[in-house]
Amino acid sequence: MATVKKALLWRLVGLASPRAVSTSSVGTFPKRVKIVEVGPRDGLQNEKNIIPTPMKIKLIDMLSEAGLPVIEATSFVSPKWVPQVAAGAKEVAVFGAASELFSKKNINCSIDESVQRFDEILKAARAASIPVRGYVSCVLGCPYEGKIAPAKVAEVAKKMYSVGCYEISLGDTIGVGTPGTMKDMLSAVMHEVPVAALAVHCHDTYGQALANTLMALQMGVSVVDSSVAGLGGCPYAHGASGNLATEDLVYMLAGLGVHTVMPPASWWQQPRTDQSSA
Amino acid sequence: MATVKKALLWRLVGLASPRAVSTSSVGTFPKRVKIVEVGPRDGLQNEKNIIPTPMKIKLIDMLSEAGLPVIEATSFVSPKWVPQMADHAEVMKGIQKFPGISYPVLTPNFKGFQAAVAKKMYSVGCYEISLGDTIGVGTPGTMKDMLSAVMHEVPVAALAVHCHDTYGQALANTLMALQMGVSVVDSSVAGLGGCPYAHGASGNLATEDLVYMLAGLGVHTGVNLQKLLEAGAFICQALNRRTSSKVAQATCKL
Numbered sequence A: 001m002a003t004v005k006k007a008l009l010w011r012l013v014g015l016a017s018p019r020a021v022s023t024s025s026v027g028t029f030p031k032r033v034k035i036v037e038v039g040p041r042d043g044l045q046n047e048k049n050i051i052p053t054p055m056k057i058k059l060i061d062m063l064s065e066a067g068l069p070v071i072e073a074t075s076f077v078s079p080k081w082v083p084q085v086a087a088g089a090k091e092v093a094v095f096g097a098a099s100e101l102f103s104k105k106n107i108n109c110s111i112d113e114s115v116q117r118f119d120e121i122l123k124a125a126r127a128a129s130i131p132v133r134g135y136v137s138c139v140l141g142c143p144y145e146g147k148i149a150p151a152k153v154a155e156v157a158k159k160m161y162s163v164g165c166y167e168i169s170l171g172d173t174i175g176v177g178t179p180g181t182m183k184d185m186l187s188a189v190m191h192e193v194p195v196a197a198l199a200v201h202c203h204d205t206y207g208q209a210l211a212n213t214l215m216a217l218q219m220g221v222s223v224v225d226s227s228v229a230g231l232g233g234c235p236y237a238h239g240a241s242g243n244l245a246t247e248d249l250v251y252m253l254a255g256l257g258v259h260t261v262m263p264p265a266s267w268w269q270q271p272r273t274d275q276s277s278a
Numbered sequence B: 001m002a003t004v005k006k007a008l009l010w011r012l013v014g015l016a017s018p019r020a021v022s023t024s025s026v027g028t029f030p031k032r033v034k035i036v037e038v039g040p041r042d043g044l045q046n047e048k049n050i051i052p053t054p055m056k057i058k059l060i061d062m063l064s065e066a067g068l069p070v071i072e073a074t075s076f077v078s079p080k081w082v083p084q085m086a087d088h089a090e091v092m093k094g095i096q097k098f099p100g101i102s103y104p105v106l107t108p109n110f111k112g113f114q115a116a117v118a119k120k121m122y123s124v125g126c127y128e129i130s131l132g133d134t135i136g137v138g139t140p141g142t143m144k145d146m147l148s149a150v151m152h153e154v155p156v157a158a159l160a161v162h163c164h165d166t167y168g169q170a171l172a173n174t175l176m177a178l179q180m181g182v183s184v185v186d187s188s189v190a191g192l193g194g195c196p197y198a199h200g201a202s203g204n205l206a207t208e209d210l211v212y213m214l215a216g217l218g219v220h221t222g223v224n225l226q227k228l229l230e231a232g233a234f235i236c237q238a239l240n241r242r243t244s245s246k247v248a249q250a251t252c253k254l
Helices: A002-014 A039-045 A053-065 A082-086 A100-107 A111-127 A150-162 A179-189 A209-218 A246-255 B002-014 B039-045 B053-065 B088-094 B118-123 B140-151 B170-180 B207-216 B225-239 B246-251
Strands: A034-037 A092-097 A132-137 A167-172 A198-202 A223-226 B034-037 B129-133 B159-163 B184-187
Touching: A034 A246, A039 A053, A092 A100, A092 A111, A092 A150, A100 A111, A111 A132, A111 A150, A132 A150, A150 A167, A150 A179, A167 A179, A167 A223, A179 A198, A179 A209, A179 B207, A198 A209, A209 A223, A209 A246, A209 B170, A223 A246, A246 B140, B034 B159, B034 B207, B039 B053, B053 B088, B053 B225, B118 B129, B129 B140, B129 B184, B140 B159, B140 B170, B159 B170, B170 B184, B170 B207, B184 B207, B207 B225, B207 B246, B225 B246
Parallel strands: A034 A223, A092 A132, A132 A167, A167 A198, A198 A223, B034 B184, B129 B159, B159 B184
Antiparallel strands: none
């Protein structure tokens, strides 16, 4: 057991791809950052204890009072997505992965197949004027494949953007990334998707979440996913911590002079109307 | 009590002096970073439970085995002030002194110590000035501003940063310091030490988490992470507390 654990540890450290990093091209921080609060969805989903519905509602109401501009309360989109809409959903999200193995194990299909499904969903969503956010998992490492090439992340993000997702959230699902790998991945993705349409979703499994987020901000990313109280564990590392804690993120952004509370109405995402591809 | 706590929190947030930050002058990361392990001194000093001398010696030996180049072993201070460090002479005699590893000892002088600025310290002959965010309220912007000011007076090669994780900012602040050219970082195995000014708050930057980040950045530290994790596990068991290192939490089996 100890040798398995040790091997896993070194494999995970190996994912960090050591080499010197240049940050000479880093510019200023964004003046405004939109925080996407994923506690009620990503957080609670990965907590052992299930809480009753009235408590979930109260949590979301309290987060609204706190001024968070986006609070994720949606579940996965299935082809039968009408029930979510009937239940009052005004925005939905689709999930993909930068790793073929993760895609197969998680949603039982290849990356290409998953993007085809998104295309159908996006067409229907556009018809109903419902914005769709795209999530890419394992952008800095995969529990099955190990290292993930930045070019692969860029390819998946580009596909999601091209089928109409208004925003792509890049997730370090197992939290193995470090600021250097974050920078490399974003450099590749930013060649294919405008930085204004990108978000980062860092897990704190190895304590790197805030540092990785800082690097993303330095690269120009202005949307960050986080979870109140750092809710959610990591299903791949027993006992490990979960999401970046919203409180700690807000603290840092406040110190940097970056605005985070409710942006003006003009800043709200509208469903994309510039979609030309099929 | 709740209003006092709330007022204190907002005052501390105010210390972060919000304004926009430019990082356009940032260069490459240092190729090597020296980690100064302060767990046995700063860490244990701020832990509630006092551990017996043989255990302290064992901790320091384990940290030496893990390859940490500098280990702050103890503090030569009156036991009246810091009972956790009362055995300082015994500790210094008992530890194995590995060749190539330094074991500095804190020698505070409470009279004028706090007032000393980095320039004065450097001019009176300190070889290295460790800049500590004692209550952990700093954020990357204030870290950058502080370092810009200090670097006008003291060469960056003589500077170290010592970040506390009270508000979860330690690693991000350390990253900023590295981007500014600082190549010496203080940290504490398992993130030992609480904050005497914020009840229940976390303490130092955890060495394991720092080493993880530096390894990922391709920065050489000479530290064996596996052995470091063992030292962390050992001391947490001795102190009967959970580790504050995320890396340790991710790799432990419960």
